[in-house]
Amino acid sequence: MSTLSPSPPPPQNSASGSGPSPTPPKVVFPISPVPPNPLGGDRYIKTAAALIIGDEILNGKTHDRNSHTFAQYCFVHGVELKRIEVIADNEDEIIEASRRLVKAYDLVITSGGIGPTHDDITYQSLAKSFNQNLVHHEETIRRMSEMNKYRKWVGTQDAQQRAATRRMALFPEKAEVIFVGEDIWVPVVRLEGKLCIFPGIPALFQKMLHGLTPFLPLPPKSERPLRIQIFTERAESMIAPYLTSLQERLKPHGIQVGSYPVLYKGVFVSLIGRDLESKEDGGVWLAEVAKEVEQAVDGRVVSEEEVAAQKGEVVGNKNKIAGQMEDLPNEFAENDKAKF
CATH class of the missing domain: 3.30.70 (Alpha-Beta Plaits)
Known part of the structure; x- marks a missing residue:
């Protein structure tokens, strides 16, 4: 269960009889417990690959910052980043690349294509890649709803818009769903113990990557x-x-x-x-x-x-992978499609 801070006091009415909208309470979600080593025993991650998904990267509309962030992260933690691939929002390409990379490397991350629109096909493509059905993840839906319930647009959604929102919680049925931040409803979805699915929004990608650290069997400091x-x-x-x-x-x-x-x-x-x-x-x-x-x-x-x-x-302190990540405002949820 999420915990909410006490509700703010009622707003003071102005002379005209109306006052400012109350500030919504801060939502704090529990972080997932750390599971056993997905690689088994004392094995740790030695090699990694990044799969950046998005037509907007390939056509030059959007600059890819996430592969650079991941490269810095791997270096700091002693993981050898062996490959970075950028592919289109194409099911066949996602299936082929994900299978090949998972076979070859200890850790694979994907970035992008998990939003609410027709071209966000990462979850469904990866489900097919590993022969799984898609199912709605109720805890993700609950957290999403809790985060968004004070937003004005929630009450104006029609059935199709609600279905599009719930699409962001439609995961491969056997996936691990890892909640890595107290103020983030989006989970890291992990398949085959090594393929981790991230959103494409750079600030959110960076914060979630940092939050995933306790869940990864990273090399010891001596390595x-x-x-x-x-x-x-x-x-x-x-x-x-x-x-x-x-x-x-x-x-x-x-x-x-x-x-x-x-x-x-x-x-x-x-x-x-x-x-x-x-x-x-x-x-x-x-x-x-x-x-x-x-x-x-x-x-x-x-x-x-x-x-x-x-x-x-x-380069500033808030951009250093080894340091504390900059807190994201809850309002990032209002722009789910921004390179999600």
Whole structure:
């Protein structure tokens, strides 16, 4: 059962005899209990793929931000993101891609196509993909109704509009339905223990992905990578021979070396590896490599924020996957179709 905060006091009447509408009480839903490891035993997620669904992505109407968010999330948690695919709102394409990706990777996410209109076909396509019927999920309908009951448009819906709204709670019958936020009625729907269905709204996708973390068997911290970046004003061609030899030397230690030029500014050299507790068995500390690179390319270690600033990206605390996610207003439900 959801819990509601106390009702606000009645509004004070104005001189004309009418007052402002009362503020609706805040709705707080319980989060789902964490089930056993869907991969079984002590296994954890090592590989992942993202399936972005939507004609609006392919025709350029909408910019896909969710694959970037998911890539950041995977890196932070030590999961190797192996593939990102963008496909149309087409049943055959969704069926083919979902089956193939689920066979190949430990975690697959889909984004988009779960709204109330005719072209939102993700749930029905995935039900066919895994040979399941569609059923209405009553708890989702209850939460949706609880969230929306104070909205003016609810009382004006006709039968077809109510059916369209309920369509957003029509899930494959054997799916896990995971509620990941106290203020979100939309669940993450999981199939085959590894395919997680998300809405396409970027802010909602990000918040729900963060909320799903306790439900995912993610790698231990010892398996998570560390990234150090060094900025140099030298031309990439000037440092290329050194970086080539450095990569050959570090490859046996599992350290990746990359270079990323920024037009008219310089080059970022990226070092990615695991932070070793000791140097036993010939291990290499990433921090020591970074010092060597600083001297070799006449550069300096820079923060992720400085990298983003140099590249012209916007990075703030509320956009960091590792930090707390920005709270979404309940009003997101008023725009269910916005890339849902």
